[in-house]
Amino acid sequence: MPAERLTAVYHVTESAQRIEARARAIAVEQSVEMPVAAITDPGVLENIVGRVEAIRELDASRFEVRIGLGVATTGLEAGQLLNMLFGNTSMHPDVVLADAEFPDSVLTAFGGPNHGLDGLRALVGANRRALTCSALKPQGLPPDGLAKIAAGMARGGLDFIKDDHGIADQHYSPFAERVPRVAEAVAATGARTIYLPSLSGHLEQMRAQVKIARAAGLKGALIAPMIAGVATFHALKRENPDFAFMGHPAMAGSGQIAPPFLFGKLFRLFGADASVFANHGGRFGYTPATCKALANTALADALRRAGLDGGSEAERRPR
Amino acid sequence: MPAERLTAVYHVTESAQRIEARARAIAVEQSVEMPVAAITDPGVLENIVGRVEAIRELDASRFEVRIGLGVATTGLEAGQLLNMLFGNTSMHPDVVLADAEFPDSVLTAFGGPNHGLDGLRALVGANRRALTCSALKPQGLPPDGLAKIAAGMARGGLDFIKDDHGIADQHYSPFAERVPRVAEAVAATGARTIYLPSLSGHLEQMRAQVKIARAAGLKGALIAPMIAGVATFHALKRENPDFAFMGHPAMAGSGQIAPPFLFGKLFRLFGADASVFANHGGRFGYTPATCKALANTALADALRRAGLDGGSEAERRPR
Numbered sequence: 001m002p003a004e005r006l007t008a009v010y011h012v013t014e015s016a017q018r019i020e021a022r023a024r025a026i027a028v029e030q031s032v033e034m035p036v037a038a039i040t041d042p043g044v045l046e047n048i049v050g051r052v053e054a055i056r057e058l059d060a061s062r063f064e065v066r067i068g069l070g071v072a073t074t075g076l077e078a079g080q081l082l083n084m085l086f087g088n089t090s091m092h093p094d095v096v097l098a099d100a101e102f103p104d105s106v107l108t109a110f111g112g113p114n115h116g117l118d119g120l121r122a123l124v125g126a127n128r129r130a131l132t133c134s135a136l137k138p139q140g141l142p143p144d145g146l147a148k149i150a151a152g153m154a155r156g157g158l159d160f161i162k163d164d165h166g167i168a169d170q171h172y173s174p175f176a177e178r179v180p181r182v183a184e185a186v187a188a189t190g191a192r193t194i195y196l197p198s199l200s201g202h203l204e205q206m207r208a209q210v211k212i213a214r215a216a217g218l219k220g221a222l223i224a225p226m227i228a229g230v231a232t233f234h235a236l237k238r239e240n241p242d243f244a245f246m247g248h249p250a251m252a253g254s255g256q257i258a259p260p261f262l263f264g265k266l267f268r269l270f271g272a273d274a275s276v277f278a279n280h281g282g283r284f285g286y287t288p289a290t291c292k293a294l295a296n297t298a299l300a301d302a303l304r305r306a307g308l309d310g311g312s313e314a315e316r317r318p319r
Numbered sequence: 320m321p322a323e324r325l326t327a328v329y330h331v332t333e334s335a336q337r338i339e340a341r342a343r344a345i346a347v348e349q350s351v352e353m354p355v356a357a358i359t360d361p362g363v364l365e366n367i368v369g370r371v372e373a374i375r376e377l378d379a380s381r382f383e384v385r386i387g388l389g390v391a392t393t394g395l396e397a398g399q400l401l402n403m404l405f406g407n408t409s410m411h412p413d414v415v416l417a418d419a420e421f422p423d424s425v426l427t428a429f430g431g432p433n434h435g436l437d438g439l440r441a442l443v444g445a446n447r448r449a450l451t452c453s454a455l456k457p458q459g460l461p462p463d464g465l466a467k468i469a470a471g472m473a474r475g476g477l478d479f480i481k482d483d484h485g486i487a488d489q490h491y492s493p494f495a496e497r498v499p500r501v502a503e504a505v506a507a508t509g510a511r512t513i514y515l516p517s518l519s520g521h522l523e524q525m526r527a528q529v530k531i532a533r534a535a536g537l538k539g540a541l542i543a544p545m546i547a548g549v550a551t552f553h554a555l556k557r558e559n560p561d562f563a564f565m566g567h568p569a570m571a572g573s574g575q576i577a578p579p580f581l582f583g584k585l586f587r588l589f590g591a592d593a594s595v596f597a598n599h600g601g602r603f604g605y606t607p608a609t610c611k612a613l614a615n616t617a618l619a620d621a622l623r624r625a626g627l628d629g630g631s632e633a634e635r636r637p638r
């Protein structure tokens with residue numbers, strides 16, 4: 001039986017004459033990373049070496065390249081999955097990781113978000129209306145200053161308040177003091193507003209922060225997976241199956257991993273109930289098309305349930 | 320007393336007319352991330368809001384922008400330091416994080432590599448000659464296959480053998496079986512070769528892997544900080560002051576963080592005794608100038624000791 005593969009989809013700037021060789025080079029770079037002629041083991045040649053599945057012209061100088069990578073090479077571990085998808089190839093400025101298609105084994109192994117959109121709606125008692133969220137700012141304020149602003153936001157009726165992603169565990173507003181204080185101020189308003197404090201540091205530090213958040217009655221947190229490491233993020237999601245996680249795009253780069261894939265699919269696969277992304281017309285130059293594609297990817301489950309989408313593999317994720 | 324600041328250095332593609340406003344926007348983005356006019360707290364305005372220190376024209380459409388960021392905002396934590404340096408601004412395709420200059424408080428807090436170049440030389444009994452290293456490949460081979468190749472490399476006289484960064488904890492070659500087997504095969508040759516297995520997963524998983532490596536008599540490991548998360552990397556370095564860490568560039572992107580800064584300074588600040596980087600003429604298009612700048616930055620300590628360098632702040636790092 002042939003080894004199971006996932007498909008990584010790259011957009012490569014290359015000439016028509018060279019694209020086939022280039023695609024093979026990427027398949028090798030993202031798998032065995034050595035001259036294939038020097039590999040003698042038949043199992044490695046058959047199951048581990050990346051395989052060019054298709055090449056399609058996008059425009060005069062850009063091609064879509066689909067490469068099959070052995071699922072076994074990922075060890076079904078989040079960091080290694082990212083490594084296999086784009087580790088070394090991220091160093092090539094002319095290659096974009098546009099998408100990846102995962103077999104059920106991968107979707108099942110990572111499991112997606114704990115709550116998803118319906119779960120988030122249930123948390124704040126919203127039905128089909130738009131959900132609202134704002135960031136709690138600025139970093140530098142002491143706990144009481146942030147608590148006062150958060151209380152005002154809760155009284156204003158926001159569903160979610162997230163820490164600004166720059167708010168971490170600084171001496172002027174330590175997590176252990178700040179988060180209970182903000183949580184208490186929000187709760188005191190009587191609103192159903194959910195406050196999501198920002199996690200920082202490594203797994204052990206984030207675990208301690210989740211414990212503090214839970215003790216303060218909170219139901220979720222904000223995390224920047226590209227800073228924390230996707231393995232850290234995924235472990236936290238696993239360990240806290242009742243907790244909601246909002247993914248933040250800090251350190252995600254300027255499109256070398258296509259935002260619809262990264263924020264709309266990969267972060268969600270690893271456990272993001274919601275993904276923060278830049279709006280068109282704001283500071284980050286996202287086009288309406290990018291925002292629309294991102295939202296559609298992230299909403300794939302919801303769209304399918306509403307009969308609005310034909311069904312990508314992200315939707316077969318177990319709920 | 321004014322708050323202590325570090326300086327982040329960006330290369331920004333922008334017009335001469337707009338660069339001042341753009342620099343101010345980056346200073347705000349990388350600190351309070353909100354309209355400064357809406358901030359009422361004098362401490363935040365004085366100590367937390369980023370400050371444009373200098374703007375210098377690089378060429379007709381590119382400027383060097385130096386921005387002072389409050390050291391307190393980093394919490395002296397690796398992930399948050401990276402977040403402050405480039406978190407949201409990484410989403411701007413026209414900004415490169417070119418460098419950062421750190422005050423002694425930051426250098427002391429992170430402490431740099433455990434061994435450094437002299438320590439690595441001592442580990443393999445080399446004096447002033449060039450050190451040698453190769454990657455152990457291909458992934459997909461079972462432990463015995465890799466052990467056989469590693470033994471050959473050790474007999475050939477290599478100083479260091481590092482796992483290919485695609486070798487993780489896969490079922491066909493689990494870390495717990497593979498690493499002791501390779502270590503044993505290398506030791507059996509009688510060579511002084513140091514084998515550096517590749518760490519993967521989150522902090523807890525990596526701790527277990529370091530434990531296995533230590534039990535097998537190994538003295539160091541390979542880690543990809545941009546996949547693991549820099550906080551995870553730094554924690555491991557702290558917890559293992561006798562262990563050597565080689566940094567791998569996987570997921571480091573194609574230059575949006577300048578390679579000399581990322582691999583030569585930041586990885587070393589967090590604890591890389593050695594940094595893997597792409598050679599000119601190889602598969603990654605690094606120019607000789609980039610490679611030279613990277614090597615010079617990484618060697619700043621050694622160059623200073625040899626009287627070959629004027630002294631950047633990276634060299635004041637405690638040894």
